[in-house]
Structures are given as structure tokens and as C-alpha cells.
Amino acid sequence: MAKVKKGDLSIRIRTNRQDELGRLTESFNQMTGDLQKYLDDTVQKQKDLNKTTLRLYQTQLNPHFLYNTLDSIKWSARINQVPEVAVLAENLAVILRKSISSRPFITLREELETIESYVEIQKIRFTGRFLYETEIPDQLEDCMVPKMILQPLVENAIIHGLDGCEHGYICIYAFQKEGILNISVTDDGCGMSREMADWINSDNPAKRDGHLGLYNVINILKIYYGQEYGMKAAVVEDGTTVMLRLPVQKEVPDV
Numbered sequence: 001m002a003k004v005k006k007g008d009l010s011i012r013i014r015t016n017r018q019d020e021l022g023r024l025t026e027s028f029n030q031m032t033g034d035l036q037k038y039l040d041d042t043v044q045k046q047k048d049l050n051k052t053t054l055r056l057y058q059t060q061l062n063p064h065f066l067y068n069t070l071d072s073i074k075w076s077a078r079i080n081q082v083p084e085v086a087v088l089a090e091n092l093a094v095i096l097r098k099s100i101s102s103r104p105f106i107t108l109r110e111e112l113e114t115i116e117s118y119v120e121i122q123k124i125r126f127t128g129r130f131l132y133e134t135e136i137p138d139q140l141e142d143c144m145v146p147k148m149i150l151q152p153l154v155e156n157a158i159i160h161g162l163d164g165c166e167h168g169y170i171c172i173y174a175f176q177k178e179g180i181l182n183i184s185v186t187d188d189g190c191g192m193s194r195e196m197a198d199w200i201n202s203d204n205p206a207k208r209d210g211h212l213g214l215y216n217v218i219n220i221l222k223i224y225y226g227q228e229y230g231m232k233a234a235v236v237e238d239g240t241t242v243m244l245r246l247p248v249q250k251e252v253p254d255v
Helices: 020-059 063-080 084-099 108-125 151-161 194-201 212-225
Strands: 105-107 130-135 144-146 168-177 180-187 230-236 239-247
Touching: 020 212, 063 084, 063 108, 084 108, 105 108, 108 130, 108 144, 108 151, 108 168, 144 212, 151 168, 151 180, 151 212, 151 239, 194 230, 212 230, 212 239
Parallel strands: 130 168
Antiparallel strands: 105 144, 168 180, 180 239, 230 239
16 A cells, blocks of 8 residues: 555555455455556546647647738739749748648758748848858757747747848757757847746746747647746847757657
């Protein structure tokens, strides 16, 4: 009973007694067995709920971006009649293909390819207004990450961080330390407000109008990996850095 109290539900007592102690022993074994089955069923149901919730979050990552892109395609086709339309359509197709994929995890390399397509679209929208670079060690490119996890961060840097800047700079860099993968998106723009940074850095941020993408990313990381992982923001005089913290994994994790 002391071992069961500590959480060991594998305990079974063997007896050949036919008296009251024997019946008590059988009841004890039945109880621990039922408790173990109940716990296993509860854990499985939570896993199924997590998978469903994550799929919902990932399908909602950024409807505003898709709308703005389609709008850009429409006006480019009507007014400019130039090959930019083909570039927009091609890169949008890449993003849509990744977003509707049934694979919840992709390599960091694949995620960066998706971001490259997104940036190409935004470069047409904000011609010449920002430079984009990546600094990713080769050994980290095979790390598995939730798909579409970086796009809301890059979008926030472009739309909000570089608001009003004529020549902005955005960089994605990554490093690992003690089994932790850190991926940062840095811009040299006007800086995130202290209120916004505090919201990102809080333990359980509430849903915030206009920032559904960031909210979903925070929840995706915590559901997949636990409360010790997630997103952090740092604001300095010359810009903003938003960092994702998740475990280094080269295989698809079991959610």
C-alpha cells in the first residue's frame, strides 16, 4: 500500500489464501489494476486531445497573411501585369502546400525554406525596405520542429518591427546548448512595446487581438514540449529579438 501511495501501480500481491485476507488481497490487486487502466486511458485521451488542439492551432496560424498575399496577387495582376505575379503565386503555393500537409513536424531546413518563400512575397510588398539573412549551423538543420512555427515571428518582425523603416534588417539564427534548441528572429526596427514583451514573457498569456499567430506558437510549444519551453522576447534600443526554446530532436517526437 505504501508503494501504491507513492505512485507504483504495478504492485500485485500473490496469495493462495481463501479467507478474508485472501479476498482483501484480490480486491487490492483489482483496485491497482483498475487504477492503472484508468490512468493509461486518461493519458491516451489527453494525447488525442493535444493532437487535435495542435492541428486546430496550426490551421489558424495566420489567415491574415493569406488574405494579404491573395490581395497582393490580385492588384499586381490588375495594375502591373508583370512576372511578379508568377513569383507571388509560386511562393504562395509552397506555403500552402506546407500548411495543409498532414505532417505536424518538419526539419528546420524545411521550415526555413517555407520562410524563404514567405519573405520573397513580402519583399514584393515592401520593395527594398528590408534585408533578410539566416545564421543556422549545418548540424541543426535536421532538427525537427513544428511546422509553420517561425512564420508568425518573421511576419511580426516585418509588419510591426520594421514599421516606418526604409532599410530594415531581419535575421534568423539558431544555436543549441545542453540539449536545448534556441531559434531567434531579430530585427533592427522600432522595437516591441514593453507591454507586448511582458505579454510574450508571461507564464500563460491570454489570447490577444491581432496576435493570434504568436499566441498559437506559444501554445503549440507548451503543449508539445511542456511549460519549461516556449517563447521569450527581448527589446533593446536597436530592435527586438524573439526566441523560441525547444528540445533538440532529430526524430519526430511522440506527442
